[in-house]
Amino acid sequence: GENVEQHPSTLSVQEGDSAVIKCTYSDSASNYFPWYKQELGKRPQLIIDIRSNVGEKKDQRIAVTLNKTAKHFSLHITETQPEDSAVYFCAASTSEYGNKLVFGAGTILRVKS
Amino acid sequence: DVKVTQSSRYLVKRTGEKVFLECVQDMDHENMFWYRQDPGLGLRLIYFSYDVKMKEKGDIPEGYSVSREKKERFSLILESASTNQTSMYLCASSLWGETGADTQYFGPGTRLTVL
Numbered sequence: 001g002e003n004v005e006q007h008p009s010t011l012s013v014q015e016g017d018s019a020v021i022k023c024t025y026s027d028s029a030s031n032y033f034p035w036y037k038q039e040l041g042k043r044p045q046l047i048i049d050i051r052s053n054v055g056e057k058k059d060q061r062i063a064v065t066l067n068k069t070a071k072h073f074s075l076h077i078t079e080t081q082p083e084d085s086a087v088y089f090c091a092a093s094t095s096e097y098g099n100k101l102v103f104g105a106g107t108i109l110r111v112k113s
Numbered sequence: 114d115v116k117v118t119q120s121s122r123y124l125v126k127r128t129g130e131k132v133f134l135e136c137v138q139d140m141d142h143e144n145m146f147w148y149r150q151d152p153g154l155g156l157r158l159i160y161f162s163y164d165v166k167m168k169e170k171g172d173i174p175e176g177y178s179v180s181r182e183k184k185e186r187f188s189l190i191l192e193s194a195s196t197n198q199t200s201m202y203l204c205a206s207s208l209w210g211e212t213g214a215d216t217q218y219f220g221p222g223t224r225l226t227v228l
Contacts, residue, residue: 101174
């Protein structure tokens with residue numbers, strides 16, 4: 001089955017710097033790659049996703065890149081702000097019934113002001 | 114706005130008790146999921162359902178069962194709770210989109226402690 005590895009497990013950056021979180025997946029049939037943000041004590045929420053027919057997607061300060069050949073995808077946050085501090089999870093899915101997601105272990109991002 | 118609710122935010126049970134966790138969504142989603150979240154392990158899928166009365170095992174189904182009698186409700190059952198089932202339990206739901214996988218919307222979670 002699918003296996004998703006996520007690095008780093010913790011990341012500290014200065015406010016205004018960029019942050020990059022990387023994930024690798026094992027199943028070449030995976031074609032949907034969402035990123036979720038979970039603030040302390042709250043539920044995970046989708047922040048951006050990408051499908052395998054696209055190499056990059058941007059939404060304001062957030063971007064995701066996908067390299068299907070190497071089976072890895074990355075989250076890029078530019079001009080980080082204290083409110084970006086949270087746990088970020090990557091995930092991968094195929095188009096099977098139920099769109100089962102396999103999640104990475106998560107990255108704790110701390111933005112220091 | 115999609116709303117996914119869970120029956121309890123905090124629950125304390127004794128070893129050997131039968132435990133029911135309930136999840137309700139109000140957006141007519143076909144798919145519903147139960148995860149457990151443990152530090153350093155991310156979200157691990159216990160069971161999911163893509164239709165009423167349909168269920169599929171996830172990655173860690175041992176010690177759990179589920180029930181989906183109505184489209185909006187998905188229940189997780191711990192047949193005989195054990196201390197290693199102490200965890201945060203998250204429910205989620207999603208549409209089955211035309212292009213396949215779609216956004217999963219999560220409930221607030223139930224923190225279960227088994228003594």
